[in-house]
Amino acid sequence: MEENANQQLNAVSESNEYPLVFPRSVNDGEIRFVDSPDWTSGFYPGILWYMYDLTEDAYWKEAAERHTNFVEQEMQNNSDHDIGFKIYSSFGQGYRLTGNPHYRDVIIKSAETLIT
Secondary structure, three states, rough: HHHHHHHHHHHHHHHHOOOOOEEEEEEEEEEEEOOOOOOOOOOHHHHHHHHHHHHHHHEEEEEEHHHHHHHHHHHOOOOOOOHHHHHHHHHHHHHHOOHHHHHHHHHHHHHHOOOO
């Protein structure tokens, strides 16, 4: 099952198909993917950042960066209150680990969006 899950995820993420790039759950061995407006979309990039934090392996950093970028548009989504789950789980962890000023800017813009 693990190999099948990895193949599914890689097929979606490497093709850069949007919007279903975030694995959310598994049912009968099939991964359910969601798009960035889903309230859980930041969790997967956050997990990838934690993998990078634990291993310091560039593979995990590259995967985290790629999936974090797919969440960026949510910084202007004022249609729900879940922006913190989306942005801080992804961009917050990326900023913590890399100090990338762009990640900080996205976090701040997200906060500005949320207070509207």
